[in-house]
Amino acid sequence: MTTDVRVMTRRGLILMLRSPMTVAMAAIMPIILLTLMSVSFGKMVLPGASVGEYVQYAAPVFTVMGVVFGALSTAIATQQDRTSGFDDRLRVSPVSAVAPFAGRIFADAARNIGSVVVVTAVAVAMGFRFEAGLSGAVLYFVLPVIFGFGIAWMMVAIATYVDSAETAVSSTNALLLLLSFLSTGFVTLHDLPGWAQPIASANPISHVAQAMRGASSGGDYAGDVVVTIVWAIGLTLVCGLLAVRGYRRRP
Amino acid sequence: MTTATAGESRTAERTTPQPSLVTDSLALAGRHLRMMSRRPASIVGALVLPVIFAVLFLTVFGRVMDRAGIDYAQFMVPAIVLQSVFFSGMSISIWAAEDATSGMIGRLRSMPIARMAPAMALLIGETIRTVIGSLVLIVVGYIAGFRFETGIVGFLGFVGLVVCATFAICLPYLVLGYGLGKTEPVQAIGNLVYFPLLLVSTLFVPAQAYPDWMRPIVENQPISRIGEALRAASTLGMENTTSTVLIALAWCAVLTAVFAAFVPRAFGKVG
Numbered sequence: 366m367t368t369d370v371r372v373m374t375r376r377g378l379i380l381m382l383r384s385p386m387t388v389a390m391a392a393i394m395p396i397i398l399l400t401l402m403s404v405s406f407g408k409m410v411l412p413g414a415s416v417g418e419y420v421q422y423a424a425p426v427f428t429v430m431g432v433v434f435g436a437l438s439t440a441i442a443t444q445q446d447r448t449s450g451f452d453d454r455l456r457v458s459p460v461s462a463v464a465p466f467a468g469r470i471f472a473d474a475a476r477n478i479g480s481v482v483v484v485t486a487v488a489v490a491m492g493f494r495f496e497a498g499l500s501g502a503v504l505y506f507v508l509p510v511i512f513g514f515g516i517a518w519m520m521v522a523i524a525t526y527v528d529s530a531e532t533a534v535s536s537t538n539a540l541l542l543l544l545s546f547l548s549t550g551f552v553t554l555h556d557l558p559g560w561a562q563p564i565a566s567a568n569p570i571s572h573v574a575q576a577m578r579g580a581s582s583g584g585d586y587a588g589d590v591v592v593t594i595v596w597a598i599g600l601t602l603v604c605g606l607l608a609v610r611g612y613r614r615r616p
Numbered sequence: 617m618t619t620a621t622a623g624e625s626r627t628a629e630r631t632t633p634q635p636s637l638v639t640d641s642l643a644l645a646g647r648h649l650r651m652m653s654r655r656p657a658s659i660v661g662a663l664v665l666p667v668i669f670a671v672l673f674l675t676v677f678g679r680v681m682d683r684a685g686i687d688y689a690q691f692m693v694p695a696i697v698l699q700s701v702f703f704s705g706m707s708i709s710i711w712a713a714e715d716a717t718s719g720m721i722g723r724l725r726s727m728p729i730a731r732m733a734p735a736m737a738l739l740i741g742e743t744i745r746t747v748i749g750s751l752v753l754i755v756v757g758y759i760a761g762f763r764f765e766t767g768i769v770g771f772l773g774f775v776g777l778v779v780c781a782t783f784a785i786c787l788p789y790l791v792l793g794y795g796l797g798k799t800e801p802v803q804a805i806g807n808l809v810y811f812p813l814l815l816v817s818t819l820f821v822p823a824q825a826y827p828d829w830m831r832p833i834v835e836n837q838p839i840s841r842i843g844e845a846l847r848a849a850s851t852l853g854m855e856n857t858t859s860t861v862l863i864a865l866a867w868c869a870v871l872t873a874v875f876a877a878f879v880p881r882a883f884g885k886v887g
Contacts, residue, residue: 401815
């Protein structure tokens with residue numbers, strides 16, 4: 366199984382190298398949103414604050430959005446494997462059922478590390494600072510990648526069950542938008558209307574963003590780190606099982 | 617003899633193609649609308665996504681704007697409508713690129729139809745889609761507290777401006793779609809144009825929210841101007857309503873004229 370996963374990871378990485386546009390977009394989109402939304406909404410959300418102060422608050426959510434929306438290309442690629450016949454070819458060969466998914470997701474993790482680093486570099490240029498020491502900074506980079514790992518399994522599971530890449534993208538795109546915005550990533554919890562507050566507090570993206578905010582700006586964030594890791598493990602186990610089951614069952 | 621010639625001319629009449637730009641465009645526009653209605657991504661992009669954005673912006677930024685003294689439902693509906701016009705623009709560029717690569721245009725060129733009908737058809741189809749989507753957004757806006765304070769005249773002016781804006785925004789995207797002819801780069805470039813124009817504008821936040829040096833750019837870029845005109849058509853108590861609308865119409869006219877001139881060139885190079 367480890368050999369299979371290694372081969373599939375290599376394939377995922379090679380495929381990424383051959384479509385540099387998709388990889389670049391994974392980093393460019395969050396950068397565009399980070400710069401433009403901080404400039405336009407920053408002063409409204411935090412009255413009297415500078416753009417840099419808003420970036421200090423909001424950079425985590427843009428970084429997470431980069432990872433989460435980057436996972437859309439995971440869904441597309443998984444779906445393409447199903448329609449191109451690659452899947453069928455693998456299934457008649459003695460290859461572990463986990464390997465095609467796991468390989469793709471490990472390759473994606475590599476892309477996510479890249480996107481997190483690039484987005485953070487832009488945030489630093491706009492005034493973002495690591496104020497909570499080296500361990501906090503390391504945690505800041507690790508958390509979104511761990512969370513992205515869980516989200517990628519969710520994408521793979523969805524792609525295994527829906528019939529076209531377009532359906533996979535348009536349905537998950539809407540879900541990811543709702544998750545990203547109905548969170549405490551852009552505005553503080555008490556600035557959300559009453560009905561949205563319980564949703565935002567339960568939303569995993571709020572927890573990731575809060576944990577990253579704690580890791581960069583300081584404060585008590587251990588609870589949010591634990592919740593982030595639990596979400597990542599939960600998504601990996603549940604969606605991983607679903608994906609492998611769907612893969613084995615298909616005629 | 618006479619009957620024979622009459623018969624001949626009848627056959628000639630029947631077989632000589634007489635393409636009409638209007639009927640051909642409408643027939644192909646019907647195809648475009650039918651194809652969109654069968655593609656989940658198109659329905660989501662035309663109707664679901666704009667509504668989601670409207671709800672999200674109202675939810676996430678409503679209280680913040682309230683604090684700044686802005687009635688956000690009234691302020692934001694024109695912005696969301698313009699955003700959905702951009703979604704139509706992206707849609708037209710993707711369909712144009714798909715028609716270019718799938719061989720559809722080659723097939724149509726070999727038939728006796730008006731030369732520019734395929735391009736006109738996409739524009740007509742997207743305009744219909746945009747108007748329907750805008751009406752849905754206006755209904756959603758009404759639930760949130762948006763009102764046409766200007767009455768029926770304001771409403772009609774609003775819809776008219778939306779149609780003008782659709783031409784001004786869709787034509788550049790149409791040139792892009794035919795010009796590049798591949799969906800991936802078309803989507804990427806379309807996004808790169810869309811985000812700065814939409815987000816660095818007075819659509820979602822007032823001009824005061826920007827740093828001083830940015831304000832002249834933000835206030836004078838075409839999308840802000842069109843958004844202000846839509847606001848003038850729906851909200852009472854704004855200053856210089858007439859000149860606001862005229863500047864927006866001038867922008868629409870210039871963009872439409874310039875890019876309409878490029879469409880035949882881009883279309884001619886396909887294939």
